[in-house]
Amino acid sequence: MISVVVIGSGNVAHHLISAFNNNETVNIVQVFVRNLEKGIENFPNEKITHSFSNLKEADVYLICVTDNAIASVSSQIPFKNKLVLHTSGSVPLNHLDSKNRKGVFYPLQTFSKSKTISFREIPICIEAEKEDDFALIEKIAKAITLKTYSIDSNQRKAIHVAAVFVCNFVNYLYTIGNSICEENKIPFEILEPLILETANKIKTLSPQEAQTGPAKRNDTETINSHLNFLTDTSQKEIYKILTKSIIDNGKKL
């Protein structure tokens, strides 16, 4: 068994702790929670600590805290030469304190506390300085997922930027769709099959091949009528810039 201490109690910590529950390879021996009042669902209270000085010895320390706190948390671990991992898409490996061995265990998914998720299909991006450590991280990852990738800090940054486009920004476009529906007394559910099919298409078509719509056809009449329809300045601006980019991109091909 690989013994792991999890540091953090946010969305990522929450989902990882529950994914490792009753695991045959990995044993979460302790969770560090900063907030004295906070517990972890389905994790025994007696294995929770609020103080770095009470941190147990373990094979691996898995830091699941906000990006800005990773360096400071890693320096407060009261051990040396342990394997310390962070779970962030945007923090380079070398931000971890050098008294311990450094690694990254980045699950590429969007986590909401209120939505359960199966880990088996979630890609875990792994980085380590030493081959042995890479193998150990891979073993931990393979205990919960089928998909592991060797990704260096630069590539991880690229993935994180790409993820902002395909997840955060995409969800914001759903928000705009939702507000247009609400303003016109249309149930948002009417867009659900379109949203799901648009996502599903990428399994069989490249997004370039899947592109449809007025911008792709350079259909200026429809584009102008949509711009006239939109009253929200910010929505109008987003419509313009994305349409222009789709048209320009089409010319390049």
Add this chain to the structure above:
Amino acid sequence: MISVVVIGSGNVAHHLISAFNNNETVNIVQVFVRNLEKGIENFPNEKITHSFSNLKEADVYLICVTDNAIASVSSQIPFKNKLVLHTSGSVPLNHLDSKNRKGVFYPLQTFSKSKTISFREIPICIEAEKEDDFALIEKIAKAITLKTYSIDSNQRKAIHVAAVFVCNFVNYLYTIGNSICEENKIPFEILEPLILETANKIKTLSPQEAQTGPAKRNDTETINSHLNFLTDTSQKEIYKILTKSIIDNGKKL
């Protein structure tokens, strides 16, 4: 049986003809195809015509042509007082020629010829001038889908604009994600679970609730590091404007 003549041979015609294949309620008696060389997959050649003067008499004419051609096509139908429907998201009902009864049969989905699709979950937006015609269109729609909606021309325009945001623009963000991956030698498949989960979330969470990411957290450090990372001017501009809009939108709530 309701007899239907389909006019057009593009993506929507193609998918509708195949959805109505062997249907118990609707019989497609003829398809009008402008291009002399073009056939329709799984539809007998002898039932295809290339001339409006050869158009058969039927209960319903289903116009599946490009938006700009709808008015002209509807005026070329050599009959009177038939039910003539168009399938467009953005053309008002009254663009159809007045010698026939007017209706709209708008399937709200993204169609690619190379990808088959099940019609059962596709919302069909219905509009008609007369109650009887509405009932007839609803009967045709229910022959292939579980989901029909009464949607007037204004609402349909709103849906079409919303669809551009949640489908066309979303797919373009996938294209940007793909190109960032390619530039950094990362397989695009790594983003697939994230894309699917982002779409699936809307079944259980409102997009407002589902929003995550650096813009939502107003995490200026990460935002600036992403902007420094992006070299493509257009991608940078899209990143900026969507981030600003997410931040401004968060302040309103």
